[in-house]
Amino acid sequence: MASSFSFLLLLFVFPFAALLLALAVLVRPRPARIPLKGRHLLVSGGSSGIGLAIARRAAAEGARVSILARDRSRLDEARETIRLATGVDASVIAVDVRDAEGVARAIEALDPVDVLICNQGVFVPQELDLQSLDEVRFMVDVNLMGTFHLIKAALPAMKKRARETGIPASIALMSSQAGQVGVYGYTAYSASKFALRGLAEALQHEVVADNIHVTLIFPPDTETPGLAEELKRRPEVTNKIAASTGGMKADEVAQIALNGIKSALFVVPCNFEGAMLCIATAGLSPQPSIFMAFREVLGASLMRLVGLCFQWNWFGVISDTPRRACRAE
Amino acid sequence: MGYLLLLLLLFFIPFLALAAALAFLVRPHPVHVPIKGRHVFITGGSSGIGLALARQAAVEGARVSILARGAARLQEARDGIRLATGVEVATFSADVRDAAAVAKALEASGPVDVLVCNHGVFSPQELDKQDLEEVRFMVEVNLMGTFHLIKAALPPMKRNVKATGLPASIAIMSSQAGQVGIYGYTAYSASKFALRGLAEALQHELISDNIRVSMIFPPDTETPGYAEEHRRRPDVTNLIAGSSPGMKADDVAKTALDGIKSSRFIIPCNFEGTMLSIATAGLSPQGSYFTALVEVLFAGSMRFLGLIFQWNWFRIIERWHARMKNS
Numbered sequence: 001m002a003s004s005f006s007f008l009l010l011l012f013v014f015p016f017a018a019l020l021l022a023l024a025v026l027v028r029p030r031p032a033r034i035p036l037k038g039r040h041l042l043v044s045g046g047s048s049g050i051g052l053a054i055a056r057r058a059a060a061e062g063a064r065v066s067i068l069a070r071d072r073s074r075l076d077e078a079r080e081t082i083r084l085a086t087g088v089d090a091s092v093i094a095v096d097v098r099d100a101e102g103v104a105r106a107i108e109a110l111d112p113v114d115v116l117i118c119n120q121g122v123f124v125p126q127e128l129d130l131q132s133l134d135e136v137r138f139m140v141d142v143n144l145m146g147t148f149h150l151i152k153a154a155l156p157a158m159k160k161r162a163r164e165t166g167i168p169a170s171i172a173l174m175s176s177q178a179g180q181v182g183v184y185g186y187t188a189y190s191a192s193k194f195a196l197r198g199l200a201e202a203l204q205h206e207v208v209a210d211n212i213h214v215t216l217i218f219p220p221d222t223e224t225p226g227l228a229e230e231l232k233r234r235p236e237v238t239n240k241i242a243a244s245t246g247g248m249k250a251d252e253v254a255q256i257a258l259n260g261i262k263s264a265l266f267v268v269p270c271n272f273e274g275a276m277l278c279i280a281t282a283g284l285s286p287q288p289s290i291f292m293a294f295r296e297v298l299g300a301s302l303m304r305l306v307g308l309c310f311q312w313n314w315f316g317v318i319s320d321t322p323r324r325a326c327r328a329e
Numbered sequence: 330m331g332y333l334l335l336l337l338l339l340f341f342i343p344f345l346a347l348a349a350a351l352a353f354l355v356r357p358h359p360v361h362v363p364i365k366g367r368h369v370f371i372t373g374g375s376s377g378i379g380l381a382l383a384r385q386a387a388v389e390g391a392r393v394s395i396l397a398r399g400a401a402r403l404q405e406a407r408d409g410i411r412l413a414t415g416v417e418v419a420t421f422s423a424d425v426r427d428a429a430a431v432a433k434a435l436e437a438s439g440p441v442d443v444l445v446c447n448h449g450v451f452s453p454q455e456l457d458k459q460d461l462e463e464v465r466f467m468v469e470v471n472l473m474g475t476f477h478l479i480k481a482a483l484p485p486m487k488r489n490v491k492a493t494g495l496p497a498s499i500a501i502m503s504s505q506a507g508q509v510g511i512y513g514y515t516a517y518s519a520s521k522f523a524l525r526g527l528a529e530a531l532q533h534e535l536i537s538d539n540i541r542v543s544m545i546f547p548p549d550t551e552t553p554g555y556a557e558e559h560r561r562r563p564d565v566t567n568l569i570a571g572s573s574p575g576m577k578a579d580d581v582a583k584t585a586l587d588g589i590k591s592s593r594f595i596i597p598c599n600f601e602g603t604m605l606s607i608a609t610a611g612l613s614p615q616g617s618y619f620t621a622l623v624e625v626l627f628a629g630s631m632r633f634l635g636l637i638f639q640w641n642w643f644r645i646i647e648r649w650h651a652r653m654k655n656s
Contacts, residue, residue, distance in 0.1 A: 140468065148515075148516070152461055155457045187527050191524070194524075198520075202513065202514040280612055284635040293636055297629050303628070311612065311613075311614045
């Protein structure tokens with residue numbers, strides 16, 4: 001009796017063990033650890049919200065921190081905040097990420113960057129037929145082109161430094177759950193954030209040989225000045241849909257983001273719903289973590305079903321919510 | 330004998346339950362989008378997939394407009410379609426990067442029932458070697474160009490739908506590079522991935538207006554655009570993506586039109602594309618309960634397959650670098 005029971009147990013456990021073993025061989029890029037202590041970390045959008053929280057935490061962990069943003073006075077305030085909290089003096093760079101040459105000049109003037117965190121982002125939710133093309137362009141220019149500018153500027157020195165020190169470097173991109181699923185009101189924002197994923201997947205292929213690891217972070221709505229701004233404009237339907245996932249505090253997101261960067265993960269979810277979203281949208285992304293790959297393979301089917309349930313719910317919300325009248329163009 | 334029957338039942342019941350649940354859940358409900366007698370507007374319509382789409386739509390009795398930059402190619406395209414089908418298509422010359430020109434063209438063409446944003450440029454190169462001008466070019470044409478078209482076409486499209494009661498369609502030509510980013514494709518994949526975020530959100534916004542959004546994901550297709558791109562492709566990209574085009578423009582066009590008429594949100598073009606679409610279904614809407622069933626059942630194995638592909642691609646990259654270092 002006991003032997004047939006243990007035989008059945010083995011039969012049940014065996015496929016899981018075999019899967020784990022296969023994944024241990026397959027996962028790419030190979031896992032790595034990205035140290036922060038004593039290394040140069042540059043975070044854009046670093047004067048407020050998640051960026052500031054990341055800068056503060058990284059400084060507390062012993063990194064040399066530079067923060068980049070548009071507004072000089074907010075940057076100075078942020079530097080004060082970091083100094084008060086950690087005693088560390090962060091460098092500040094005032095530049096608009098849309099200005100490719102400005103970004104290049106500013107970054108070339110700095111020490112080589114070991115950990116680049118492209119965290120800047122703007123978000124103006126609105127139905128596309130009501131939204132001005134200028135706002136669409138604003139989001140694409142800041143969120144997407146700005147990220148291209150930062151990476152282009154930082155890459156040469158980053159590669160050289162990684163080669164000289166033999167220590168892995170990191171390029172981290174702040175995406176959003178809106179970069180995993182597009183919902184009502186987010187045509188431009190989701191476009192800009194989905195784009196980061198295409199960028200990241202291709203970039204990881206191109207820089208893996210240089211010992212650089214690419215990381216995408218997917219926070220939900222996070223309590224930041226940026227969110228407060230966004231909420232003023234959000235359509236009713238978007239609010240109802242966005243309520244499907246809980247909100248978080250900037251500092252929580254920052255901690256999770258930094259941990260993910262240090263572990264050289266490719267995707268970093270920030271809460272439970274986020275983890276489910278990451279499994280559902282794993283797609284053909286690389287996955288350096290055996291554990292996450294295991295969850296993705298086993299959870300994919302269920303998560304697709306859950307995703308379809310969400311869409312069923314959302315389309316229901318949309319049909320139940322009366323539309324406000326279109327403004328005449 | 331009884332046990333076998335019980336086992337069979339035990340296996341089929343969850344399967345049937347799943348199929349039933351999906352039949353209930355899938356959104357948006359599929360509709361038929363007719364093209365006969367309706368206005369089909371195709372960008373990048375003077376060559377490649379766009380030209381094939383224009384020809385096939387004309388054969389099916391649609392009123393066809395094609396938009397492209399070059400007047401000469403537009404003229405050739407119009408003559409070619411006339412010779413092949415006897416149908417006269419309207420031509421509009423504009424650069425999709427110019428929002429005002431796009432608006433003017435769409436105003437001149439009249440309300441559109443099926444907008445096919447098919448235009449696209451692609452310059453594969455490692456990001457550290459590529460000019461930011463080229464990156465910007467791809468984002469401007471592929472992404473912003475599509476925004477310009479949709480913004481300009483939407484108001485009259487909505488009015489037409491209300492007047493006729495027939496569903497309209499906005500179809501967006503993506504690419505398998507819009508489902509997975511590979512070496513050399515940072516800018517192109519960025520622009521194509523972006524279209525998916527746009528499309529998912531757009532479908533939410535337009536469902537109540539009876540407008541359906543479709544995305545088409547062709548592989549490398551035999552077109553003048555491909556020939557141009559192929560010259561520039563990094564070695565590694567060729568090793569990963571293969572060196573020959575996967576499909577002919579006419580076959581892609583046929584699959585695209587069928588999918589648009591069936592209001593499918595995701596339209597793969599071949600078998601590998603279907604597998605890719607299952608793997609990357611994500612949280613996209615899915616109107617077909619059968620496709621949804623396939624997606625749910627095969628999601629796990631497709632993810633596993635995807636990981637095998639990435640393992641192989643990273644190996645290719647590793648080996649290429651090792652060879653480069655040795656030579």
